[in-house]
Amino acid sequence: MKLALFLLFSLPFTVFCQSGDNLFIDGFTFTLNDTIENGISMVAIDIKQGRNTYITSLSNEDGKFQAGLSLGHVYTIQVSKRGYYSKSILIDLTGIPSSDAEGGFLMELRFSLIPDTNKKDRRLLRKKPLGICSYNA
Numbered sequence: 001m002k003l004a005l006f007l008l009f010s011l012p013f014t015v016f017c018q019s020g021d022n023l024f025i026d027g028f029t030f031t032l033n034d035t036i037e038n039g040i041s042m043v044a045i046d047i048k049q050g051r052n053t054y055i056t057s058l059s060n061e062d063g064k065f066q067a068g069l070s071l072g073h074v075y076t077i078q079v080s081k082r083g084y085y086s087k088s089i090l091i092d093l094t095g096i097p098s099s100d101a102e103g104g105f106l107m108e109l110r111f112s113l114i115p116d117t118n119k120k121d122r123r124l125l126r127k128k129p130l131g132i133c134s135y136n137a
Contacts, residue, residue, distance in 0.1 A: 023071065023093060023104065023107060024067075024105070025108075026066055026106065026109070027067070028059075028108075028110045028111070029043040029064075029079055030111070041060060043111075043113070044057075045057040045059060045077070045079055047067060048075065049074070050074070069091065071094075074090065084114060084116055085114045085115075085116050089109065
């Protein structure tokens with residue numbers, strides 16, 4: 001059983017877990033100062049299942065957050081804060097055999113947020129997810 005994560009950028013992030021969730025996300029949002037990762041508080045965490053909002057939250061004072069997602073759905077997770085470029089990742093939890101899902105999965109996500117100093121060209125960061133996660137048997 002494999003849960004593959006393909007990322008184009010470092011993505012820190014966390015999610016809230018509830019009974020019945022099969023994927024537990026432990027997340028971190030940060031900005032990089034030289035080689036030191038500084039957590040960013042009050043980052044908006046928006047998780048959508050299709051077009052519907054599934055979870056809305058904020059990162060804590062250390063930049064951390066947690067969530068739980070149910071298998072069988074596709075989710076888009078977006079992190080955003082004024083003064084930084086928004087980032088998103090697509091997580092596809094469809095097609096996972098129930099025998100592999102027993103006990104659930106844990107995923108650590110890290111979103112490195114970039115200060116928005118160049119307001120001219122945001123197209124690359126806004127059009128498509130910066131990463132895609134899916135199950136590979």
